[in-house]
Amino acid sequence: MKATARAYTNIALIKYWGKRDESLFLPMNSSLSITLDKFYTTTTVEFCSCLSVDVFVLNNQLASEHDLAKITRFLDRIRQLSGKGYRAVVNSTNNVPTAAGFASSASGFAALTAAASKALGLNLEGESLSKLARQGSGSACRSIHGGFVEWQKGEKPDGTDSFAKPIISEKDWDLSILSVQLTSKPKGITSRDGMKRTVETSSFYSGWLTTVEQDFQTAKEAIKDRDFEKLGEVAEANALKMHATTLAATPPFSYWTSATFEVIQEVYTLRSKGIQAYFTIDAGPNVKILCQPKDEQIVYDALINVPIVQEVHICHPGQGVKYLSNLKPSKTCRGEKQ
Numbered sequence: 001m002k003a004t005a006r007a008y009t010n011i012a013l014i015k016y017w018g019k020r021d022e023s024l025f026l027p028m029n030s031s032l033s034i035t036l037d038k039f040y041t042t043t044t045v046e047f048c049s050c051l052s053v054d055v056f057v058l059n060n061q062l063a064s065e066h067d068l069a070k071i072t073r074f075l076d077r078i079r080q081l082s083g084k085g086y087r088a089v090v091n092s093t094n095n096v097p098t099a100a101g102f103a104s105s106a107s108g109f110a111a112l113t114a115a116a117s118k119a120l121g122l123n124l125e126g127e128s129l130s131k132l133a134r135q136g137s138g139s140a141c142r143s144i145h146g147g148f149v150e151w152q153k154g155e156k157p158d159g160t161d162s163f164a165k166p167i168i169s170e171k172d173w174d175l176s177i178l179s180v181q182l183t184s185k186p187k188g189i190t191s192r193d194g195m196k197r198t199v200e201t202s203s204f205y206s207g208w209l210t211t212v213e214q215d216f217q218t219a220k221e222a223i224k225d226r227d228f229e230k231l232g233e234v235a236e237a238n239a240l241k242m243h244a245t246t247l248a249a250t251p252p253f254s255y256w257t258s259a260t261f262e263v264i265q266e267v268y269t270l271r272s273k274g275i276q277a278y279f280t281i282d283a284g285p286n287v288k289i290l291c292q293p294k295d296e297q298i299v300y301d302a303l304i305n306v307p308i309v310q311e312v313h314i315c316h317p318g319q320g321v322k323y324l325s326n327l328k329p330s331k332t333c334r335g336e337k338q
Contacts, residue, residue: 007110037318232278
């Protein structure tokens, strides 16, 4: 029982920031994203009666006990759905900087959800697959789909109305998203811990909640109207509001570094020269810039010449989760020692 899936990262234009239910990953607000074509996770899951525990290999290295425990807890949900109790070998490869604000958990859990559920014969699609992925990592529910995606927060306590769905496909509007890498080091505070601290202690969080739903509607209208300026403005403002909430947490914290500010200033300089470019920043120091394809090279040249910038990755809207041909059975599941 084996399947391989690939899922792509997404960049949130309207941020998911805070949970109303920690165990089910139910968000405090609706969010909106673009799935990217550049970064992805490929995961093979093989269930076998010969295993007594799960095995998790990440980027050709045995994962830590902490990471393995997260994977096992999530696989338990899928095992419960399928009624099959087999343990699994999970082999996952990230083509994305891990834990530095490039949404590796979104692509990681989306790929894991698709591969594991397929391997156990669940054959989930769309809404059902998105609901399941959400329970591993909230933003993973958006990476199930390609293009421009909305995640409705839902209202029900059991989370059955909280899932992602596409607004328009990756082929319907070609934008350029430049991912500016300032560091590949893991961030000091995880997204999960950061949003929990913010929800519980930030005096700015109530202000976030009173405005984010309107931001969501504005962004959705801009996408349907193909209004780039409107989308860029609301995405940039939404990112600034999200990061402001962290400064009023107890204790306060920030994902930004001095390099983050340098890139922001470069975007402001580009706009002063008439180039429509807008930034957004997830829970990490790295910056993503939205622009139109006609300005892509100009924006790239400006950013790559900022001394602190390590690399600039040019991305476009990408596809949703897909299944790949299975690899050979692992040694573990052939009863051989590793």
